[in-house]
Amino acid sequence: MMEIREIQQLAWANKVAKGFNTSDVPLEFGLLTAEVGEAFTAWRKGLPDFGEELADVLLYLVAVAEMTGIDLAAEAERKIAINSARVYRAGANGTLVRHE
Template identity: 55%
Template sequence: MVSLQRTVWDNKVLKGYNTTDIPLEFCMLQEKAAAAFTAWRKKPELLGEELADVVLYAASIAEMTGLDLEHEVKVKVEKNSARSD
């Protein structure tokens, strides 16, 4: 099974999207997070699409930096589950 991260990456490469400029990806991630917030406030019907964009940019950054985002999310969930607060 191909990971979501890999699918996102392969599409970026196929479409000729940015695959090298990490600061640009972080800026785009921020823009997409802001767009998701605006959708939540003003156009809830677009919230799912905007949140999906946030995930796509996060997955791209993970791929660009050599991280396995699925693994990192699992580790973080386990860490949060173990917290007592």
């Protein structure tokens, strides 16, 4: 199974090799947003390509990370540690609210 760092590197190498966008961050966010919409539509309609659409979301996400110099694996590990230490309680309307 591939690690996030490897996926980020391979996705980037593919973009470079194929001549895809490697510098326009706003464009890449727009394309990422479109892929999230495609994944949602595939899930909502029960289409067989839902997994492929989720993979597209991942590939666009790691491309944004690479464009901006972010080690997404390290950031995800850091964020998981932060989230695991957080405490949530039910708010007045039943929604979970972070408790300091």
